[in-house]
Amino acid sequence: MKIRPFAVEEWMNAYETGAAYNIAETCVSSISVDELFALTGANKREFLDAFCARRLTYGDIQGAPAFKRGVCKLYRTIAPEDLVTTHGAAGANHHLFYSLIEPGDRVVTVMPTYQQLYSIPESYGADVKIMRLKPENRYLPDLEELKGLVVPGTKMICLNNPNNPSGALMNTELLEQIAAIARSVGAWIVCDEVYRHLTQTDEWQESIADLYEKGISVSSMSKTFSLAGLRLGWIATRDRSALKACLSHRDYNLISCGMFDEALAAVALAHGDALLARNRAIVRANLAILDEWVAGQPHVRYVKPVAGTTALLHYDLDMPSYEFCEKMYRQTGAFVTPGDCFAEPYSLRIGYACDAATLKAGLAAVSEFLASYEESHSTPRS
Structure with missing residues (x-):
């Protein structure tokens, strides 16, 4: 039986363990x-x-x-x-x-x-x-x-x-x-x-x-x-x-x-009510953090999530998503998922249900990468 490579899982397998800021994870912050x-x-x-x-x-x-x-x-x-x-x-x-x-x-x-x-x-x-x-x-x-x-x-x-x-x-x-x-x-x-x-x-x-x-x-x-x-x-x-x-x-x-x-x-x-209360509090507080961050990013737009733990962010830089995500990973340690894993070019998926400190640090690293790109490229992708 032939099957296409599982794009998102292969990406996660390749890079997850070495990430400084894992904001690709899709589970609500795991518990012991x-x-x-x-x-x-x-x-x-x-x-x-x-x-x-x-x-x-x-x-x-x-x-x-x-x-x-x-x-x-x-x-x-x-x-x-x-x-x-x-x-x-x-x-x-x-x-x-x-x-x-x-x-x-x-x-x-x-x-x-x-x-x-x-x-x-x-x-x-x-x-x-x-x-x-x-x-x-x-x-x-x-x-x-x-x-x-x-x-x-x-x-x-x-x-x-x-x-x-x-x-x-x-x-x-x-x-x-x-x-x-x-x-x-x-x-x-x-x-x-x-x-x-x-x-x-x-x-x-x-x-x-x-x-x-x-x-x-x-x-x-x-x-x-x-x-x-x-x-x-x-x-x-x-x-x-x-x-x-x-x-x-x-x-x-x-x-x-x-x-x-x-x-x-x-x-x-x-x-289950206790776990749901904990996890809903996390996704609600963290989505507010993400939403504020997106509002301050001139090169990023999204349809604000209504539920779940992930958001699909589109960017206007002239760089394919695999290249974008790998370069950012190497340069800043921020780990996100290329939108091309979902056949969504010029985008990236963020998992925002990690602990708030990791989310804030990861988003700051994404901002750093976007700023460095803007400094070296004067004209964004239309």
């Missing part, structure tokens, strides 16, 4: 196990004593009940039997395409988004149709364009909400309109929701799995709950045919998730 217990108020000693007494079997093959109950609290209509546990959201996305997509199937997906959502179905021989999300539409889907792509026989529509890299957020009305389009042809909607609930306001953010009978939600413990090291995710859907296919294929490549991962995730989700 000690911090998890401090934030939740759970008894660490009791937890460790009970866990250390357990035999390290495969555990609950279809997911630890306490973990699955915690996941259900993130939805309105999802029950434990509606979940398939996976190795991260990346594992969930891959598993869905592996389970549901065959050569020739029509798959409609948005761009920019996480590359899994178009490169994996493409590698399976799907007929992948791309719908570009445009800044003039605040990176939200154009419904008329979508209707033109979703023809009879379309198998799947792929969304990302909140969107990575733009931070756009589809509201309930828009999701329901997309669901109506999918319903007209009997298509699944797969929605990567790993940044769900990281909003700038307190309103409940709906999931496609609750709104649409063939909606499939993908998420994980990584972004919203700052626990990427658990490598734990899930698929949530009320569609029995999708569940049956996922569970059948799961026997071939997943078997079960880690017992320790699921046990810690259950602790986090049992006290």
Whole structure:
């Protein structure tokens, strides 16, 4: 099977560990196990004593009940039997395409988004149709364009909400309109929701799995709950045919998730409100920092994010994004992601959910690089 190189992951792998100011990271500032217990108020000693007494079997093959109950609290209509546990959201996305997509199937997906959502179905021989999300539409889907792509026989529509890299957020009305389009042809909607609930306001953010009978939600413990090291995710859907296919294929490549991962995730989700309060405070305070910085940059513009942890910044310098980001990294230590990783030229993605000190220092380094470029180039790109 041939597949395109995973641009954003290859970039992160190459440069992340040596960065002085990592403002490419997309998780909300990660926490330790000690911090998890401090934030939740759970008894660490009791937890460790009970866990250390357990035999390290495969555990609950279809997911630890306490973990699955915690996941259900993130939805309105999802029950434990509606979940398939996976190795991260990346594992969930891959598993869905592996389970549901065959050569020739029509798959409609948005761009920019996480590359899994178009490169994996493409590698399976799907007929992948791309719908570009445009800044003039605040990176939200154009419904008329979508209707033109979703023809009879379309198998799947792929969304990302909140969107990575733009931070756009589809509201309930828009999701329901997309669901109506999918319903007209009997298509699944797969929605990567790993940044769900990281909003700038307190309103409940709906999931496609609750709104649409063939909606499939993908998420994980990584972004919203700052626990990427658990490598734990899930698929949530009320569609029995999708569940049956996922569970059948799961026997071939997943078997079960880690017992320790699921046990810690259950602790986090049992006290999810505390973690969400912490992480929403971070993204709200840090977006204000980023917004003030953008306002002071003559060569940078953006569509201000509504949710999530990332922003897509466009610049007017005559330098391709890979060259821009690598030169800046070498010169200042500031680490961001080239927009070309998302087929968005002359732009860069910033992850603004790190600790505030790192964000401020990283943005100052970007300012330094922009100033040095301006000194050496008198005419910006038009």
